[in-house]
Amino acid sequence: MPRPCKRRRVCGRPVYTCFGPLGQGRSLGGTSVSMTLDEYECIRLMDLEGLTQEQCAAQMEVARTTVQSIYQSARKKLALCLAKGLELRIGGGNYVFCREREKCCRRHCQGMPENSAGKGEEKMKIGVTYENGEIFQHFGHTEQFKIYQVEDGKVVSSEVVDTNGSGHGALAGFLQEHQVDALICGGIGGGAQNALAAAGIRLYAGCSGKADEAVDAFLKNELEYHTDATCDHHGEHHHDGSCGDHGCGGHSCGDH
Numbered sequence: 001m002p003r004p005c006k007r008r009r010v011c012g013r014p015v016y017t018c019f020g021p022l023g024q025g026r027s028l029g030g031t032s033v034s035m036t037l038d039e040y041e042c043i044r045l046m047d048l049e050g051l052t053q054e055q056c057a058a059q060m061e062v063a064r065t066t067v068q069s070i071y072q073s074a075r076k077k078l079a080l081c082l083a084k085g086l087e088l089r090i091g092g093g094n095y096v097f098c099r100e101r102e103k104c105c106r107r108h109c110q111g112m113p114e115n116s117a118g119k120g121e122e123k124m125k126i127g128v129t130y131e132n133g134e135i136f137q138h139f140g141h142t143e144q145f146k147i148y149q150v151e152d153g154k155v156v157s158s159e160v161v162d163t164n165g166s167g168h169g170a171l172a173g174f175l176q177e178h179q180v181d182a183l184i185c186g187g188i189g190g191g192a193q194n195a196l197a198a199a200g201i202r203l204y205a206g207c208s209g210k211a212d213e214a215v216d217a218f219l220k221n222e223l224e225y226h227t228d229a230t231c232d233h234h235g236e237h238h239h240d241g242s243c244g245d246h247g248c249g250g251h252s253c254g255d256h
Contacts, residue, residue, distance in 0.1 A: 007096040008038035008060045008070070017197055020087035033086050036093025039074035042067060091197055096221075124150045126218065127180040127201075128211040130160060135207050135214055137186030139171065146211050147178055153219055172199045184214050184223070 020032075038060065045056045053071070057064040081088045129136035130146040142163060149157045163174055172195035175183060182202040196203050204225040207214050217223040 007094050008041065008062050008066075009098050010037050010041040010060070010095045011044075011098050013037060013197075013202075014040055014044075014090055017090045018087065019081070021085045031086060032089050033077050033081050034092065035074060035077050035088060035090045036095070037091060038093045038095045039070055039077070040090050041095070042070045043074045043078070046071060091193070097202075124181040125179055126150060126215055127175050127178070127183045128214060129183075129185040130211055133210055133212070135184065135186055135209060135211050137208065139185045139188035139192055139205075142171070142185075145175065145178075145180075147180060148215050150219065155215060155219070172196050172201065175199065175201055182218070184211075184218060184225070 041060060042056060045051045045059055046053070051059065053064050053067050056071075057067040060067065062070075077088070080086060126148045127145045128148070129139055129142040130144045131142070136142045136144070144160050144162055146158060146160050148155050161178065163171065172192060175196070176199040180201055182204065183196060184204045184207050186206065186208060188203070188205050193203060193205075204218065204223060207223065207225050214223060
C-alpha cells in the first residue's frame, strides 16, 4: 500500500479562484487548467513573498524536493494558460489550512480570509450534511443540515434545518443564506464544489461518522477530510453538483 502523501500547509485561498482571457466568454482551447491550492501557495510564497525553496518548504511543512516539484508544476500551468489562452481554476489539492496565523508566514497570513477556525476567529458557523446524527454522504440529496454556532473555538449552539426540497446547486445558496462559513460533508460533485467556493464557504469533504464528533475534531484541527471527494455517477444523468446514490469517484464517500 503506498505511503499517504503529507498534507501541505497553506495560509488560505486566493481572493479569486478563476481567471481567463479578458473579453472572452470561454477559453480559446475550450478547456481549463486546474491549479491546486498547494501549488498556488508555493507560487505565492516564492514569487510574491520572495522565499527560497528551503524557506518555502519549512513554511509548507514539506521537503525541499517536494516544493521544487510543486513549483515546477505550478509554473508550467501558468505558462500553459498564458500561451494557450486557457482558463485557470484554483482549488483542491492535498493541504491543510494554517491555524497559527500570528506565527505563520509573516504579515500576509493574518490578512487571508479563508483560514480555518482557531484562536484568531471569534465567531463562525459550521454546516454538516445531516441524517440521524450522522454525516449524510450525498451532498446534493441532503434533506437536512446541522448548523453549529462557534465562538472562540467552542460550539455555543446548534440547530437542524430542513432544506425544504432544495437540491444540487441551490444548496450552496441555502447555506449562504444561513451564513455558513464552512461545510463538512461526505461526497460532493464538482459543480457543487465550485458553487460553494463562489459563495466563500470552505469545504471539508469525504468525511463520515457522527456529525458532532466531526465538528469537535474540526475545532481541534484533527478532522480528516478530502478536498477532492467528487461524486461519480457512472454515466447516470444528474445535474452537475449533485451527489446521487451511485458512490463517489476518487475516494469513496466517507473514505479517510
